[in-house]
Amino acid sequence: MNMDEKLHFADLSDRLLDWYAVSARDLPWRIGPADRARGVKPDPYRVWLAEIMLQQTTVPHATRYYLAFTQRWPKIEDLAAAQDEDVMAAWAGLGYYARARNLLKCAREVAALGAWPDTVEGLRKLPGIGPYTAGAVAALAFGRRAAAVDGNVDRVFARLMALKGEWKLEKERLKREVESLVPADRPAEFAEALMDLGATICTPKSPNCLLCPLRSLCAAQAEGAQERYPIKPKKVPKPTRLGHVYVLFGRDRSVMTERRPDKGLLGGMLGLPTSDWVSDLPETDFPAAGAWEEIGEVRHVFTHFALTLKVWRAETAEPLTPGAVAADGLPSVFAKALKLAR
Ligand code: ADE
Secondary structure: OOHHHHHHOOOHHHHHHHHHHHHOOOOOOOOOHHHHHOOOOOOHHHHHHHHHHHOOOOHHHHHHHHHHHHHHOOOHHHHHOOOHHHHHHHHOOOOOHHHHHHHHHHHHHHHHHOOOOOOHHHHHOOOOOOHHHHHHHHHHHHOOOOOOOOHHHHHHHHHHOOOOOOHHHHHHHHHHHHHHHOOOOOHHHHHHHHHHHHHHOOOOOOOOHHHOOOHHHOHHHHHOOHHHOOOOOOOOOOOEEEEEEEEEEOHHHOEOOEEOOOOOOOOOOEEOOEOOOEOOOOOOOOOOOOOOEEEEEEEEEOOOOEEEEEEEEEEOOOOOOOOOOOHHHOOHHHHHHHHHHO
16 A cells, blocks of 8 residues: 555544443443443344354344344353253354354354453464454453454555555455554444445445545545445356255154254254255156145355255144244254245
8 A cells, every 4th residue: 555545544433432431232242332431341142143243244144043042042151051952942043053063063162262362363273263353352352452354354445545456466455454543442434334334325336425424535426436336346147056945744744854964055944845956957866755736936145055955745643843844943944844845
């Protein structure tokens, strides 16, 4: 970065923090500016839990889960002592189930340690904690001078700096820039303010530049081209996989389910029986004899592929284990199939 840019961003943090003092979102996991000023201390467990849930998940969707988890497991020791199946079922619908498995591992490690590591480096060694989460927890829970740079912060700084080069390199550059701007005395609020700016003003589409406290610092705004940024390489289309999913109803509206293997996609989650998921639709392999009827399709997009499953339905007079399951105890793809079958 050259000297011009340094001067250019000289009062960015102050402007951002002034804006945050009056515009902060009220979020259940957050110590708001007024409480922070009064010396209210965050619970690292809650900070961490929220950060893990908010990866790849919107605030409204994650909020319901955050409230349910903290009510059921108010302290890290409670979560550490929970049954795996209970946590996986409570996570169902949030997706990215490796996160839930790592969540439990991490809770158990920290409970065994007896305390959280309170530095970026220490946090990074815990299961499921990458550079973003380590920075966020270090800043939000421990007041460390660390930055929490996620896709939203990438977008804000890609615009502020009008980054036009190769995205991978520009991302590293903007991360260094953000780190250099974190104020030593208020790293938590700096991180939260950037999150709020990205979520409410510097949005992916139609950013609200008229209300932006950083407007006069923004190179993209000066170009009149804020929506052009960030300039990223084109996404390769996801491959499609096909398969069958089987909904077998037993007596008392019970449904045949099976626990998926711990490793792999949806690992450790309760699921409906399915065929393999492959590029050409496979033969059916019904999990039980019966009058199977094809009732439609469900689609679901995973990280690396899009899945279409043909949904088959049958009934039996037998009782089925483990008995009735609620659709909200299943990952979304199975919940969709079950809803269709019901
Ligand atoms: N996105 C990621 N972490 C967040 C947080 N703590 N508050 C709001 N949005 C977020």
